[in-house]
Amino acid sequence: MSTLRSIALFGSFLLGSGCGTSAPPQTFDACVAPPKLTAPNPMYVWTPNAIRLASQRLGERVYAVYDSNAASHSKAGVPLATSGGFVVGDNGVLLVESMINRQLFCQMIALVRAETEKPITHVINTSSHGDHSFGNAFLPAGVHIVQHQRTAAYIAEHFQEDVAFMKMNFGADQGLDELHPVAADTLVSDQTPFVVDLGGVEVTARYYGFGQTGGDLFVHVPAQKVLWTGNSLVAAQPAVPWLLAGHAQEVSTTLAQVRASLPADTVVVPGHDHPTGAHGFDFSVNYLNTLLSEVGAAKGRGLSVEQTVAAVSMPSFQGYKIWDWIHKAVNVPGTYAELAR
Ligand SMILES: [Zn+2]
Numbered sequence: 468m469s470t471l472r473s474i475a476l477f478g479s480f481l482l483g484s485g486c487g488t489s490a491p492p493q494t495f496d497a498c499v500a501p502p503k504l505t506a507p508n509p510m511y512v513w514t515p516n517a518i519r520l521a522s523q524r525l526g527e528r529v530y531a532v533y534d535s536n537a538a539s540h541s542k543a544g545v546p547l548a549t550s551g552g553f554v555v556g557d558n559g560v561l562l563v564e565s566m567i568n569r570q571l572f573c574q575m576i577a578l579v580r581a582e583t584e585k586p587i588t589h590v591i592n593t594s595s596h597g598d599h600s601f602g603n604a605f606l607p608a609g610v611h612i613v614q615h616q617r618t619a620a621y622i623a624e625h626f627q628e629d630v631a632f633m634k635m636n637f638g639a640d641q642g643l644d645e646l647h648p649v650a651a652d653t654l655v656s657d658q659t660p661f662v663v664d665l666g667g668v669e670v671t672a673r674y675y676g677f678g679q680t681g682g683d684l685f686v687h688v689p690a691q692k693v694l695w696t697g698n699s700l701v702a703a704q705p706a707v708p709w710l711l712a713g714h715a716q717e718v719s720t721t722l723a724q725v726r727a728s729l730p731a732d733t734v735v736v737p738g739h740d741h742p743t744g745a746h747g748f749d750f751s752v753n754y755l756n757t758l759l760s761e762v763g764a765a766k767g768r769g770l771s772v773e774q775t776v777a778a779v780s781m782p783s784f785q786g787y788k789i790w791d792w793i794h795k796a797v798n799v800p801g802t803y804a805e806l807a808r
Contacts, residue, residue: 472522472581493586497605498573508638512789515567515598515641518548522578525734525742526691528555528668530582532575537741544705544787547739549598552695553579554688556665559588563686563695563736565602567633568642572602589613589663591672592651593697593738594680595621597633603649613661615674616654617682623648655684675699675728676721677714685725692733696725702740704750705786709793713801719755722748754784762802772803 507517513534521535533550534540540547548571551564560579566572579587589611592600595618603612614622622629626648634643655661660673661684668691672684678699686695700722701709708718726748729735733745740747758779765775776799787793 472578490586493607495573495576495605495607497569498576502570502573504570511638512546512636513548515548515637516570518571518574520548520571520574520578522552522581523742524582525552525693525736526688529688529691529693530554530578531693531734531736531742532578533736533741534739541702541706541740544790546706546787546789547702547741550695550736550739550741551575551599552693552736553582553587554665554668554670555583555585556668558666559586561589561591561663561665561670562587563591564593564599564697565590565606567598567601567637569602569605569645570642572605575602588665589670591661591670591684591686592618593672593684593686593695593699594618594678595625595629595682596680596698597629597643597646598637599697599738601630601633601643601646604646606649611653612649612651613653613655613672613684614651615682615684616656618680618684619651619654619682621680621682623650675725677717678721679709679718680712681714683721692730693736694725694729694733695736696738698738699725700735700737700748700751702737703743703747705784706737706740706751707754707784707787707790707793707798708751710798710801713805715755715759715798715802715805719752719759722752722755726752750784754781757781757784758798758802759806762799763806766803766806772800775799775803 505516507514519535520532523531525531531552534548537547554561566575587610591613630643655672657674660671662671671687683697683699729745734742735747736742761779765778776795779799
């Protein structure tokens, strides 16, 4: 695909990003050293330092950034690294997500610099999860960070817990010890979206309801019909939602509501996948509704949680490589506990 770009990564060029005007160039001191890529470690869900990111132009001024393995891994149900993107306005660049560690943050910055010398002025984190927000630690001063107010509160109170969770699933050798929390500059409420005009292009970040964390934002460029979902929609079929904080019914309602609000030809960038269409929501919504129905029925028959995990096998939804963890160990027991209340 001609619009797909992945680049050789040499950190030194990131130092000089001036445009020849009077404004001093924006520098990324965190990205001076060349990245150290490693081989994937099969013990991890995905290995941050083995990931190569690619960018794809989705429309005028709008780019997705995602795992360069997406074309082969997505359909096969192999978990992919965090997706994000950027929007280029006349006045500056807005990043969607800042990635999990220095290496991936710096790849993202390099992909921006491959398209524009304009300064990065905003970052929106779609949730508190570190793979979407840890890279904030590497931003230069003056970049405006936007989060939902519950995301900001969670990061302030639980940062080290999230680092521990990420180290457990993505490795203790992936550079997560050098991180620190960064306070957001703008907090988005449930009722009032964030709206910014970057100069010739408007971006919004809106809360639609519980998605995965209770502070999930959907980032939209209405004029180009591009939507980032964060982890609320982790990936297209055969991936299923990670209900790490439960709330299956609310997640289903949120996803269906967002889907219904979109023009049919919207390009959707899931939290961990390459771009798909609005139909990309349907498998996750159907999965959640079937999960709720079957777990409820099993409970109605008086089954224990272990018996319910065995009974709710949902064969037509299988195919995700981490099904045994997400479905059997997280989603079914969590939903059983919630329905039992
Ligand atoms: Zn994520």
